[in-house]
Amino acid sequence: MHSSEVRDDSNIPELVLKLCKYLAPDSGLLQSKLTGIAFQWLTQSSNNQENVLSDEPLVVNNIHELLSSRSSKDVENFDLLYSSLSKSGIIRDRTTLLSFLYRISLAHHERPLRSLCCKLDKLHMKELRGSKASVQRSVNNLSSIDSNSVRHIFERNDRKFTETTTASTLARANSQATTISSAAWSHHDIPSSSKASICYPVTEQELLHDVIYSLQGIQGKFLRKNLSGFGYKLDPKTSKPLSHIQRSLLERIVGTGLLHNQLRQFCEEHEKQSGLICQAFIATLNNELSEYYKIIAILQPNSEMTLRRVLFILQDHRTRFEWLAHIAEHCNDPKGGALITAVHGFLQHGSKVVQEVTRKVLEAVCNPLYIMLSRWLLDGEINDPCNEFFIEAKHVILAERLWHDKYIVRKSMVPSFMSMKQAKQILASGKSINFLKQVCKDGGQLPGREALQKLFNTTSADALFAPEQSIEFHLTLETVYKETSFRVLDLLKNKYNIYEHLQSLRRYLLLGQGDFIRHLLELLTPELNKPADAIYGHTLSAILESAIRVTNAQYEDEDTLKRLNISFMSHSIGDVGWDVFSLVYNVDGPIGTIFQTTMPTYQSLFGALWKAKRTEYVLANMRRQQISMAKLFRKVRELNPVMHIIHILTSKMIHFIHQTQYYFLFEVLECSWAELQTQFNKAECLDDIIMGHNSFLESIQRGVLIDTESRQLFSHLISIYNFVVNLESHQEAIYEAASCEYEAFMAYKRKTEDTERFEITNELEAAAKLRISKFHQFLNTTRLKFKYETSVT
Known part of the structure; x- marks a missing residue:
């Protein structure tokens, strides 16, 4: 537009009146309303650009929304007219013209845009055809003037508009304010004071400032923080309305700010939390926020930046933030490997975007x-x-x-x-x-x-x-x-000969070296029959060395013999040596890793097998003594009933112990040892050997009845062992009594034969009868004890 045309601004009020009369030729009241609104809109602000919608598509969308709420036919009619206007080269600034007409159309409620569409059609088809230069000059003058020039025009044209006319016009315009604001903004958050005056929509440039602030967690002029501290809401005190499109765009954009606030708060709450993996996760979130801030830095309000463009630019960040916030929610409590597991679960998602975000986070948290x-x-x-x-x-x-x-x-x-x-x-x-x-x-x-x-x-x-x-x-x-x-x-x-140590444990603690164990048992019997507190360790050690020297144990490796020793368990009053004695095998160094934890098990196994071996030894001694007694006391017929019972019990016990020993030594020990050798040869690591060795010991424990499930059965077995020991003591007592009786009988017999009964007095006969009576009584008592103990056992 030429400067000569722009500077000639005295005819602007005249053009406004002409335009309003043309739009409402049949209604003087409507003409005055439109005129008042037009002048009020032109003069309300020192910066008229804030009231002009600068984005033509936004103006068209606003008109579409207004028309669609009333009639679809009006929308179609407007589209045809707008298409014709777009193809025309007469109007240079269509945005300003459409914005101006849109503002005027908001002034009344009955038929605001229907007449606008009709008159726009006439304006385009007739007036522009008849007087193109005049209309073009009028519209361009309207689009180029500022508020100061408008005020100047009104001051120079007081003669054309009387004060009364202007006041009445403005009064009529203000009377429609409520209707206009209701059409432009309908929301429960608008206070009544705002609805009482004319409300002009917020421009995108104004919203862009608040949007950029909200994206960084800062509340602005229109967007205020919710009480929760994360989201935003429109300030209820604002007097400017928002279109539906603006609302929709704001909701989607502000959602990104909400996610930003959540992630930033998560980082602030966990930044001091200990743990490298947790800190790596926080660092990843901070890096994402830094990239986000770089994008925000280019979103400066300008003529080319719109809400739609902001939404498009932030779309990728919004998607990433959504999943990062979801991941952060699952990682609030876990730490370390548990946190990695929580993140890894999102890697199975079908979305490539989610997989990409998860992979980046997972790589960061897996780095520590x-x-x-x-x-x-x-x-x-x-x-x-x-x-x-x-x-x-x-x-x-x-x-x-x-x-x-x-x-x-x-x-x-x-x-x-x-x-x-x-x-x-x-x-x-x-x-x-x-x-x-x-x-x-x-x-x-x-x-x-x-x-x-x-x-x-x-x-x-x-x-x-x-x-x-x-x-x-x-x-x-x-x-x-x-x-x-x-x-x-x-x-x-x-280097450390672990297999040889296993064999040594089997031979000495599991009684596999038969000749050594039998000879040691014979040497230890006199000492172990003593009370436990009367036994000395050095005495037993000497006996152990003697047993080694006279048996095949002397050919053992020197290191093995050094590890073999005597041990006493804790004892109480009344215990004898058999109750506290034990052989031990000292282990240390690398082999101690395998055997150190199992030594208590070896001690319990030795105790169980040692008791069985002792019982076998006792029964063998009893059998030898019975043979001697049978030969020695052939003439003492009173012994026959008792010794018959002892013979039967001894035979049964020998059979039982032989079967038990066979089961222990062959069915249990040998089979378990063969299994251990197989596992030992197949072992791929130290844990395999340890597991095989533990299985070996567990198998033996079950076999010799000392596991938890066989405690009751083992207690019966101990009762049998004790019965055999008691049987030996009874037989020993009978042997001593029979020996005394036999010697007394032989002395009495020799005396009677030598003196031909001349020296036998009544006192001697009475003493002999009393002795024989006591011996018979002892035998009867012993026989009853056998029966009782047999029944109990």
């Missing part, structure tokens, strides 16, 4: 785990102050307990992409390294370390869970596990 895993597998070290690693290191003083107690698997911390078998293999690999260094004092090159070092140098944390990389990673771990386990077994078998 990857570092801890590399240190454990390469050096056997754990640096886990916050207990996040799935392998826990405990404080253990004894080296023999290192393998059993120092390192365990935290099942709750094992990530879901790792099986329990793999976790145990990783545990065993690190334990093997520590076992070789700390227990075996092996300073050689660790097997598989170079390959593992290369693997950690060429891969990243995603090798733990990415299918295309995890296969190679886990294959390498399994190879390292096998190589380190083989190294440990090789040292135990060849």
